Amino acid sequence: MNAAPGRRGRxxxxxxxxxxxxxxxxxxxxxxxxxxxxPHLLLAxxxxxxxxxxxxxxFSRLSLDAYARLLSPEFATVFASSTALAGxxxxxxxxxxxxxxxxxxxxxxxxxxxxxxxTILPFWTNSLIRTYALIALLGAKGLINAALxxxxxxxxxxxxLYTDFAVFLGLTYTLLPFMILPLYxxxxxxxxxxxxxxxxxxxxxxxxxxxxxxxxTLPGVAAGCMFVFLPAMGMFYIPDVLGGARTLLLxxxxxxxxxxxxxWPFGAAASVTLMLLMAVLYAFFxxxxxxxxxxxxxxxxx
Amino acid sequence: xxxxxxxxxxxxxxxxxxxxxxxxxxAPEARAAKxxxxxxxxxxxIPDAVLADFRxxxxxxxxxxxxxxxxxxxxxxxxxxxxxxxxVVPSAxxxxxxxxxxxxxxxxxxxxxxxRNIDPKFLDRPFDPGNAWSVPYMWGTTALxxxxxxxxxxxxxxxxxxWRPEYKGRLLLPNDMRGVLGMGLKLQGRSLNSMSxxxxxxxxxxxxxxxxxxxxxxxxxxxxxxLSGEVDLAVMxxxxxxxxxxxxxxxxxxxxREGFSMWMDNLSIPKGAKNADAAYAFIDYILRPEVSARxxxxxxxxxxxxxxxxxxxxxxxxxxxxxxxxxxxxxGEFEGNVGxxxxxYEQYWTRLKTR
Amino acid sequence: xxxxLKAFYAAAVYLFLYLPLAVLVVFSFNDxxxxxxxxxxxxxxxxKLLHNRTLLDAALxxxxxxxLSACAATVAxxxxxxxxxxxxxxxxxxxxxxxxxxxxSPDIVMALSLLVLFxxxxxxLGFGTLLLAHVTFxxxxxxxxxxxxxxxxxxxxxxxxxxxxxxxxxxxxxVILPLAAPAVAAGWLxxxxxxxxxVIISFFTTGPTYEVLPLRIYSxxxxxxxxxxNALCTVMIGxxxxxxxxxxxLLRERRRA
Numbered sequence: 059m060n061a062a063p064g065r066r067g068r069x070x071x072x073x074x075x076x077x078x079x080x081x082x083x084x085x086x087x088x089x090x091x092x093x094x095x096x097p098h099l100l101l102a103x104x105x106x107x108x109x110x111x112x113x114x115x116x117f118s119r120l121s122l123d124a125y126a127r128l129l130s131p132e133f134a135t136v137f138a139s140s141t142a143l144a145g146x147x148x149x150x151x152x153x154x155x156x157x158x159x160x161x162x163x164x165x166x167x168x169x170x171x172x173x174x175x176x177t178i179l180p181f182w183t184n185s186l187i188r189t190y191a192l193i194a195l196l197g198a199k200g201l202i203n204a205a206l207x208x209x210x211x212x213x214x215x216x217x218x219l220y221t222d223f224a225v226f227l228g229l230t231y232t233l234l235p236f237m238i239l240p241l242y243x244x245x246x247x248x249x250x251x252x253x254x255x256x257x258x259x260x261x262x263x264x265x266x267x268x269x270x271x272x273x274x275t276l277p278g279v280a281a282g283c284m285f286v287f288l289p290a291m292g293m294f295y296i297p298d299v300l301g302g303a304r305t306l307l308l309x310x311x312x313x314x315x316x317x318x319x320x321x322w323p324f325g326a327a328a329s330v331t332l333m334l335l336m337a338v339l340y341a342f343f344x345x346x347x348x349x350x351x352x353x354x355x356x357x358x359x360x
Numbered sequence: 361x362x363x364x365x366x367x368x369x370x371x372x373x374x375x376x377x378x379x380x381x382x383x384x385x386x387a388p389e390a391r392a393a394k395x396x397x398x399x400x401x402x403x404x405x406i407p408d409a410v411l412a413d414f415r416x417x418x419x420x421x422x423x424x425x426x427x428x429x430x431x432x433x434x435x436x437x438x439x440x441x442x443x444x445x446x447x448v449v450p451s452a453x454x455x456x457x458x459x460x461x462x463x464x465x466x467x468x469x470x471x472x473x474x475x476r477n478i479d480p481k482f483l484d485r486p487f488d489p490g491n492a493w494s495v496p497y498m499w500g501t502t503a504l505x506x507x508x509x510x511x512x513x514x515x516x517x518x519x520x521x522x523w524r525p526e527y528k529g530r531l532l533l534p535n536d537m538r539g540v541l542g543m544g545l546k547l548q549g550r551s552l553n554s555m556s557x558x559x560x561x562x563x564x565x566x567x568x569x570x571x572x573x574x575x576x577x578x579x580x581x582x583x584x585x586x587l588s589g590e591v592d593l594a595v596m597x598x599x600x601x602x603x604x605x606x607x608x609x610x611x612x613x614x615x616x617r618e619g620f621s622m623w624m625d626n627l628s629i630p631k632g633a634k635n636a637d638a639a640y641a642f643i644d645y646i647l648r649p650e651v652s653a654r655x656x657x658x659x660x661x662x663x664x665x666x667x668x669x670x671x672x673x674x675x676x677x678x679x680x681x682x683x684x685x686x687x688x689x690x691x692g693e694f695e696g697n698v699g700x701x702x703x704x705y706e707q708y709w710t711r712l713k714t715r
Numbered sequence: 716x717x718x719x720l721k722a723f724y725a726a727a728v729y730l731f732l733y734l735p736l737a738v739l740v741v742f743s744f745n746d747x748x749x750x751x752x753x754x755x756x757x758x759x760x761x762x763k764l765l766h767n768r769t770l771l772d773a774a775l776x777x778x779x780x781x782x783l784s785a786c787a788a789t790v791a792x793x794x795x796x797x798x799x800x801x802x803x804x805x806x807x808x809x810x811x812x813x814x815x816x817x818x819x820s821p822d823i824v825m826a827l828s829l830l831v832l833f834x835x836x837x838x839x840l841g842f843g844t845l846l847l848a849h850v851t852f853x854x855x856x857x858x859x860x861x862x863x864x865x866x867x868x869x870x871x872x873x874x875x876x877x878x879x880x881x882x883x884x885x886x887x888x889x890v891i892l893p894l895a896a897p898a899v900a901a902g903w904l905x906x907x908x909x910x911x912x913x914v915i916i917s918f919f920t921t922g923p924t925y926e927v928l929p930l931r932i933y934s935x936x937x938x939x940x941x942x943x944x945n946a947l948c949t950v951m952i953g954x955x956x957x958x959x960x961x962x963x964x965l966l967r968e969r970r971r972a
Contacts, residue, residue: 073804078883083804086795086854090813093851097828098816109703114438135714158728161721172963173725174901179955180732181908183739183948184932190940191735194742197588199752201738219590220576231735236856239905243864243898277863284818285856285905292821302576303535306713313823313915317431318537319706325824333819340815398923403934404941408769424769425926426934427918436919439830444840444923580936587751603939607749659938 105326114322124327133311133328137335140308143297144290147229151237151286152279154230159241159278163248174242178235185232189299192231196224196300220302228300229290236285244278288336308332397638399424400433400445405625407658414645420638430454437463442630446639449497452487452624453538456697459493465629466492471640474647482624482664487696494626495643496664498656500598501684501692502539503620505582507592509610519547519616522593528573532585532594535577537709538695539621540567543595546618552693555701564708571715586611597623602660602681613681615688622692624664736952743945760946767943770931774947777911777928780842784849785906791850792857792906793899797891799858800865801873814855825852826919833920840922848920849910856909857902864898865891 073079103117105124110116162173180188195201196218203215218224248271256266272279294309312332315325395418399406403426411422427433430451437448442463450458458464469475475495482496504522506513511530515521522531533540542552544563554560576585582596583604596604601613627646629639645651649667656663657672662682669677677683684692698705743761747754764770798804799811817825829851833844868891876886892899914929921927932944 073802075804076883078887079798079802079804082794082798082887083802083806083810086791086798086858087806087810089791089851090810090817090854093829093832093847094817094820095809095813097832098820098824100831101824101828132710132714136710154728157724161725168967170897171900172959174904175959176729177732178904178908179952179959180736182911182955183736183952184929184944185912186929186932186936187739187940187944187948188735191738191742193584194738194751195735197584197751198590199588219588220585231731234732235908236905239901240860240863240898243860243901244866246897247864247894274867277866281859281863284859288818291819298535299578299580302574302578304574304577304713306710309821309823311710312821314537314706314709316823316827317429317435319702320435321703321706329821329824332821333816336819337815400923402937403931404938408767423924425921425923426931428914428930428933428936432918435827436830439827439919440834440840581939583749583939584751587749599938603748607747607751 101326102330104322105330107323109321109323114320124323125331127324128327128331136306136308136311137332139305140291143225143229143307144287144293146226147233147290148237148283148287150226150230151234152283155234155237155241155282156279159238159245162238163242163245164250170246174239177238181232181235185296188231189228189296192224192228192300193219196227219300222301225297225301228296229293232293232296233286233290236289237282240281240285241275241278244275244281248274284340291332291336395420395635395638397422397635397642398444398446399642400427400437400448400630402426402449402625403428405449405659406655410646410651410655413651414642418638418641418645420635420641422642434458434463437630441632443632444634445630446633446635447642448628448630449625450494450628452485452626452694453697455494455626455628456487457699458628459488460697463631464493465631465633465636467495467629468640472644472647474644477647477649477652477665477667479664479666479669485624485694487624487694488626494628495647497625497627497646498659498661499622499624499664500661500682501615501620501622502534502595502597503601504614504616505586505594505596505601505604506612506614507586507589507608507610508612510592513612513614516593516614517617519543519618522573523570527593529575530592531570531574532576532578532582532591532596533574534579534582534595536579537705538698539579539595540712541705541708542621542695543567546616546620546693549618552619552621553696553698555698557701557704560701560704560708564712567712568715571712577713583607598681599661602679605681615684615691617691619691619693622694624694739945740949740952743942743949745942748939748942760942761950763941764943764946764950769926770928770943770947773926773928773931774951776842776925780845780849780927781907781910784846784853784910785903787846787850788853788906789857789899789903792854792902793861793892793895795854796858796861796865796895797887800862800868801870814858817852817855818859822913822915826916829916830919840920842921842925845917845921845925845927848916849913852913852916853906853909856905857899860902860905861895861898864895868894 104115106120106122108116108119108121108123158177162170162177165173193200197203198215198217198219200219202218203212206212207215252270252274253266256270257263261269292309292312294307294313297303297305297307298310308328312325312328315321315328319325397420399422401424406424411424415421427436430453433448433450434454434457437445437458438461455464469491472495478496482499483491488494504516504519506516511527521527533543538552541560541563544567545552545554545559547566548559548562550556550559550563575591576582578585581600582594583600585591586594586596587604587607598613601611604611605613627643629636629643633639646655647665649665649671652663652665652668653671656665656668657676660682663669663672680688741753744756744758745753746757746759795810795814799807820828825848829844829848830840833840833847838844873886873890876890877883881889912929914933917927918930921930932940935941935944
């Protein structure tokens with residue numbers, strides 16, 4: 059998906075099925091078709107159906123009505139605020155996570171596994187409980203304010219909770235490992251000799267990083283960004299708890315259509331639209347050279 | 361590289377082994393009991409000791425699993441046909457919907473000899489005429505908690521007072537469409553179960569300017585925000601308000617004069633229940649005065665069981681947060697099901713949240 | 716200087732990750748039902764936890780499902796990544812599209828679509844269906860991570876191994892897997908983490924006999940999360956930290972020997 063197959067070496071042989079290839083290519087494939095593709099095709103069909111009561115769906119009256127209802131300023135607002143939130147969180151995670159993953163990947167070999175585990179351990183504690191701990195830190199009577207007041211650095215409590223700051227902090231805190239782990243995988247395999255060679259050829263530190271190291275780790279960057287951005291688009295619980303839920307986010311909008319309003323066609327239409335928009339965004343990202351640059355640079359570097 | 365891999369694989373295997381072995385070692389008696397009952401309920405909504413005593417008396421083992429919202433419980437039962445669970449605890453509005461949709465078993469009142477313990481004012485309510493589908497479990501209210509150290513409670517006896525400019529940024533509302541729109545409906549003298557689009561629209565228009573005054577929307581744990589001083593006025597249900605008032609006695613609970621919403625959780629038997637006999641035995645057990653009194657005083661909510669009230673201590677009965685005074689009770693209205701009107705409720709709620 | 720800076724940065728990130736956990740640990744000893752202010756030291760929540768069998772059972776169920784689904788997803792996801800990266804087989808595009816759908820699909824959609832599928836297949840809801848669901852949403856995280864590691868991989872190595880007489884699966888085990896190992900491990904860790912924390916999908920795909928921890932915790936929200944949960948989390952943090960530290964030390968010893 060985000061990484062194209064290797065293009066070096068000899069010409070690609072024609073595809074011949076062996077037992078191993080059958081397992082590799084079609085094991086997960088069969089699983090995904092049954093458990094994901096079929097139900098999601100039904101979802102797409104549901105978006106065309108009419109609401110039924112007391113049942114959920116009435117397939118006797120097909121229409122694009124649900125999609126027409128999406129063309130409202132409210133849905134645009136919901137979509138825009140969710141995108142902004144997810145985009146912001148992705149950027150923060152990337153900026154925070156890249157140097158960290160780099161340090162981990164360049165740590166002494168015997169420590170790497172240990173440090174990696176230490177990074178993800180906090181996330182084995184329930185996220186709701188961790189979010190409540192963040193509230194205890196950020197509140198007006200929280201630990202941060204108490205500490206700052208105690209030290210005499212501020213005279214009135216800072217407003218931290220129920221702000222955009224708290225929302226981004228919470229999102230970053232929840233999603234950071236999903237940025238760090240794929241980055242680690244891709245930085246770890248980066249051959250330090252490539253950077254050395256570039257330095258020997260007269261490139262500065264910045265140029266070496268931007269033109270050699272970064273492009274070679276872009277597949278990891280792309281994977282990490284996907285792991286943060288896509289879940290963040292559907293996430294609402296943590297932003298709601300920390301931000302005061304004053305903005306309606308896509309995740310809770312869609313959930314409400316299915317559970318509260320019991321309007322499955324509308325919920326399905328919103329989900330299908332979301333996925334299509336994301337697909338377009340992703341295709342655009344790939345075209346505009348996000349990954350193309352990676353392959354180009356690798357050829358140059360090699 | 362190999363060593364890192366080996367290390368990680370070993371750690372992973374260790375954890376796997378632990379995870380698989382521990383439950384196997386820990387639960388040898390799990391399959392022993394034959395008479396069983398599957399209860400679908402809010403987490404920690406019934407004391408474990410009550411379930412243990414019930415087992416001692418009847419030999420029926422109760423397995424409780426949980427849900428975190430009525431609509432999630434409803435959707436799951438609807439899609440699975442109600443199979444697997446023997447008792448559910450729907451709120452009033454979902455009793456109405458699930459009964460109408462044939463998801464619940466009609467209650468055979470002859471099998472519940474303790475039903476006479478329930479206060480008649482909680483029976484035969486509009487959400488379940490004749491108690492065809494449900495038996496009251498616990499009840500309460502949703503009204504206004506005020507931090508009296510910062511706002512005089514006498515100044516906020518009406519929902520309309522929340523619109524005053526000095527409360528801007530100091531207000532918490534539920535993150536729930538029925539809760540917020542219901543408040544607007546009450547303020548306009550309507551039923552909070554209104555199915556008239558014009559009435560809901562009027563409530564929406566009234567509420568629109570209030571949205572900018574709200575600092576937090578929270579239905580899950582609103583007590584946190586008022587206790588930590590983030591807000592001074594908070595619309596919350598009485599269970600939250602009770603805990604908040606115990607923590608900080610300055611927090612008082614006001615029943616606004618236009619009326620407010622009441623909730624009731626009820627015991628019902630899903631249509632697909634495999635152990636209906638056990639379910640009846642369980643409901644009748646809960647209806648015993650001593651059992652109901654024990655549950656309600658441990659959980660801190662109001663019991664609809666008149667015989668149980670006689671066993672509670674006076675302080676608990678006199679707590680206006682748990683048991684509203686008669687005149688306040690008269691202004692309360694149980695939240696019922698609004699049928700297809702839910703569509704425009706949801707639309708107006710979306711518009712409120714995306715103003 | 717630069718080494719100091721690196722150490723400082725890493726320490727700051729670890730502090731960010733562990734500070735909320737420290738708060739949680741401290742509050743697990745707090746003599747108050749609410750995590751708001753310190754009211755004195757107590758061990759009573761730990762005593763209560765010991766008697767709360769349902770909470771402990773749910774925690775063990777969670778760990779079981781997370782470990783099993785992470786292992787299954789890692790196997791399936793790694794194989795799929797190799798296939799996607801190596802061969803242009805019929806259905807390749809559909810496979811990557813479906814992986815993308817899983818990551819994009821809102822939880823509630825995954826949850827309801829899986830529930831509808833299980834019900835129409837007549838599968839009884841419980842441990843089995845829960846496991847199927849968890850493996851499904853974990854696979855793409857493994858696949859994408861391993862794929863990013865394999866990008867630019869020299870497949871000539873695998874062919875060289877096969878020229879030397881290795882079978883395709885031997886070449887996979889001996890050549891590809893060791894090279895992809897850090898990404899495979901990262902994929903396992905992410906799957907384990909995702910599975911351990913999932914609420915909505917778990918709710919709709921499990922049945923009345925099998926409950927996992929996040930469901931109990933989210934369900935407590937309405938009545939106030941019990942301090943026993945803080946105690947439970949503290950115990951779990953302590954146990955995992957200890958397990959990780961011990962295995963790290965043991966492996967170091969063995970390497971030295």
